Amino acid sequence: MKLYTNLFSPNARKVHAVANELGIELEIHTVDLRAGEQRAPEYLALNPNGKVPTLVDGDTVVWESNAIICYLAGQGDTDLWPKSAKRYDILRWMFWESNHLTNPLNRLFGQKFFSGGNPDQVIIERATKDFRKYAEVLDANLANNAYVTGDTLTLADFAVGVAFGYIGPLELPVEGLGNIHRWWDAFSTTESGKILLPG
Ligand SMILES: N[C@@H](CCC(=O)N[C@@H](CS)C(=O)NCC(=O)O)C(=O)O
Structure with a gap:
């Protein structure tokens, strides 16, 4: 299977991390986003959104990182994506993410990394408030669960977790959210969890 990717992309790192956890080897094709390779006609023929990641498996082309990780996990039997009703809970958190x-x-990303040194504080404040609201939802969920969907690691942890690699770089508002810290500190130090971290 070929993965069109760029490790700068959090959505792409999700796929690398899940492939590592599943022990799936992917043929890596780096798309140079700075050079605009994502807008080349050959790439747009695979992914008309002009975004990474994209997975190609024979005639099957999958884009959207969360769809790709389901596709990878669906290659075999795994607790990351169990064939039970728990799947819908996993999907719920993936859609939520x-x-x-x-x-x-993304709004914080845009202002802090791509605003040419001139970030809009109003956008930052609103995005910070919105992020905090959803982080509190996650924190409450993790009060009774070791992982996002219960007592085992699933695709939901990878999908949701990648955002928390930016606690430092984006100054994410997670102060006092002890359940998130406990979950993320443990997960982000595992071999696959480390792959979610920005380089
Ligand atoms: N919802 C998509 C988002 C993909 C996405 O936004 N990729 C970004 C990198 S994180 C990208 O390729 N940006 C390049 C561009 O827009 O030109 C997914 O999860 O795969």
Whole structure:
């Protein structure tokens, strides 16, 4: 399987981390985002969004990092993506991540890393407030769970976890959220969890 990727991308690192956890070797094709390779016609033919990551397995092309990690985990039997009703809980947190958590994260990303040194404090304040609201939802969920969906590591931990690699770089508002710290400190020091961290 070929993975079109760039390790600068948190969504791509999710895929690398899950592949590592599953012991799946991928043929890596780095897409140079700074050079605009994601907008080259050959790449747009695979992923019309012009984004990484994209997985190619024979005639199957999968984009959207959360769909890709489900595809990888679906290659065999794994507790990361069990064939039980727990799957819907995992999906719930994956949709939550891509709809709610990532939205303020992307706004902070844009202002802190790509605003040419001229960040808009109003956008930062709103995004910080929104991120905190969702972080509190996660923290409450983790009060009774070692992992995002219960007592075992699943795809949901990878999907949700990648955001928390930016606690330092983006000054994410997670003060006092002890359950998140306990979960993330343990997960981000595992071999696969470390792959989620920004380089
Ligand atoms: N929802 C998509 C987001 C993919 C995405 O936003 N990728 C970014 C890097 S994190 C990208 O390729 N940006 C390049 C561009 O927009 O030109 C996923 O989870 O795969």
